[in-house]
Amino acid sequence: MATGKFKKKNRGADDVNSSGRVHNIMVSMGDGADKDEPNIPWSLLITVLVLCIVLVLVLPVMGIAYMDMNNATAMAMEEARKMRELRVRILLEMKGE
Secondary structure (H helix, E strand, O other): OOOOOOOOOOOOOOOEOOOOOEOOOOOOOOOOOOOOOOOOOHHHHHHHHHHHHHHHHHHHHHHHHHHHHHHHHHHHHHHHHHHHHHHHHHHHHHHHO
16 A cells, blocks of 8 residues: 655656656646647647648549549440450351351
């Protein structure tokens, strides 16, 4: 059972005990003199910017690439069907002679 006899009263944010673990202490972010000032972190701004780039640029490009791939597949299947029909006609003409 912990008795608390080894507790320190004023621990700093960088205080490390003998086992090497860092204490979980909340750090204050300042006095906040201007309450109307927005505190938006830069990481959130960068994340939203990357999301906009993905939605506006990358998704339409991927859609166009997918449509081109689909059209090329359909055209290749049509050409393969035409080649089969031509081969059958050639074989029928050779047997008919």
